[in-house]
Amino acid sequence: MINKAELLIVKRYLRPKSKDSFLKIISNFSFIGIMLGVATLIIVMSVMNGFRIDLIDKLLKYQPHISFESKGNYDEEKKYIQNKAKDNNFKILSINLVNNSQALIVTKNNNTGVLIKGFKKNELKNNYFLKNSIIKGNINEESIGIGIELASKLSLNTGDQITLLSNSKETTPFGVIPSQFTFKVGYIFSTGMYEFDSNFLIVNLNQASLLTKNKNEVELRVSVPDKANEFVDLLKKQNPNHLIYSWVDNNKTFFDALVVERNVMFVILTLIIIVAAFNIISVLTILIKNKSKEISVLRSMGFHKNSILRIFLITGSYIGFVGTLLGVFFGVLISIYLEDIRQLLNIYLNINIFPSEIYFLSQLPAHINFNSVFLVSLSSICIVFLACLFPAISASKLDPVKYLKNE
Numbered sequence: 001m002i003n004k005a006e007l008l009i010v011k012r013y014l015r016p017k018s019k020d021s022f023l024k025i026i027s028n029f030s031f032i033g034i035m036l037g038v039a040t041l042i043i044v045m046s047v048m049n050g051f052r053i054d055l056i057d058k059l060l061k062y063q064p065h066i067s068f069e070s071k072g073n074y075d076e077e078k079k080y081i082q083n084k085a086k087d088n089n090f091k092i093l094s095i096n097l098v099n100n101s102q103a104l105i106v107t108k109n110n111n112t113g114v115l116i117k118g119f120k121k122n123e124l125k126n127n128y129f130l131k132n133s134i135i136k137g138n139i140n141e142e143s144i145g146i147g148i149e150l151a152s153k154l155s156l157n158t159g160d161q162i163t164l165l166s167n168s169k170e171t172t173p174f175g176v177i178p179s180q181f182t183f184k185v186g187y188i189f190s191t192g193m194y195e196f197d198s199n200f201l202i203v204n205l206n207q208a209s210l211l212t213k214n215k216n217e218v219e220l221r222v223s224v225p226d227k228a229n230e231f232v233d234l235l236k237k238q239n240p241n242h243l244i245y246s247w248v249d250n251n252k253t254f255f256d257a258l259v260v261e262r263n264v265m266f267v268i269l270t271l272i273i274i275v276a277a278f279n280i281i282s283v284l285t286i287l288i289k290n291k292s293k294e295i296s297v298l299r300s301m302g303f304h305k306n307s308i309l310r311i312f313l314i315t316g317s318y319i320g321f322v323g324t325l326l327g328v329f330f331g332v333l334i335s336i337y338l339e340d341i342r343q344l345l346n347i348y349l350n351i352n353i354f355p356s357e358i359y360f361l362s363q364l365p366a367h368i369n370f371n372s373v374f375l376v377s378l379s380s381i382c383i384v385f386l387a388c389l390f391p392a393i394s395a396s397k398l399d400p401v402k403y404l405k406n407e
């Protein structure tokens with residue numbers, strides 16, 4: 001246990017005299033380095049966690065949980081799925097027959113490639129993609145829906161006419177040309193996910209069949225998306241020749257990349273803390289050199305080696321501990337108000353640090369995982385403690401007799 005005398009010495013060493021200004025500067029740099037390293041690590045981890053959680057939430061809201069190619073008899077396939085789910089205690093939220101394709105949209109002002117999603121007429125109003133997403137107009141079986149970002153880009157509004165060039169061909173006296181179809185914009189939707197809102201058109205299956213020869217797919221949504229793979233495995237056993245895949249399969253590469261990026265950022269930012277910890281080694285080494293005479297006197301007065309060890313361990317660890325605490329405080333605080341900070345930077349400095357066209361989401365997400373915060377704090381304190389150990393041991397081994405003789 002540390003005694004009062006040791007604590008007094010630690011306090012003295014933590015407040016260097018004016019003549020030790022260089023020592024004070026290095027000490028402050030070490031403190032700031034650890035604080036910034038911990039704060040930045042917490043902010044980055046929070047953003048990565050928030051990005052992953054928000055992205056999964058959006059994907060699960062606007063993507064099917066399970067998909068497979070329809071063999072032609074949708075009613076029988078639907079009944080088969082419902083029976084399988086009931087027999088194996090899986091709750092199915094919805095089953096839709098869809099057609100996915102691509103086309104080129106042509107307007108008076110612009111043209112661009114788009115993704116087409118076709119639903120059955122009687123499933124248009126209640127499908128997962130459009131539910132609670134219509135912000136203007138009304139769903140009409142003969143008109144089409146367009147994402148808000150795409151509508152803004154092409155200066156389109158409800159009631160406007162658009163021309164779609166499909167990948168199907170037609171023969172004319174002038175040769176083979178892409179088929180052209182004209183549609184009326186009936187409604188505009190907003191999913192809150194830039195990737196969808198800037199690329200998708202919603203049509204009915206009859207309209208989709210004009211645009212493409214792609215086969216229809218059956219799309220399922222289940223009550224527990226995390227168990228989608230279990231239901232996929234069950235269906236594959238009964239239908240080995242069917243290509244059946246889940247939302248996890250569709251996004252596996254993307255989520256693997258997120259994990260790699262998160263781990264790389266963790267390693268890079270941990271190196272910042274390690275560099276700051278090495279500065280503490282420099283602080284303690286200089287301090288020991290400057291205080292060698294005092295250490296020798298303390299030893300000759302009866303201070304044990306362990307007392308000297310504790311004094312320098314506590315001196316160095318205190319810098320790291322307080323730096324870590326302040327880093328946690330600022331890291332958590334900034335993570336909580338990160339979106340407000342982003343908006344202020346965007347408004348007053350015109351700095352867009354989170355463009356939605358790149359990151360797929362319309363706002364900067366941050367989710368504080370307190371297990372991660374604890375891990376970062378513990379890692380920082382352990383790194384600092386280990387960094388302090390070597391100079392503290394060397395101070396405890398200082399021979400007072402030999403040093404005082406040389407003096």
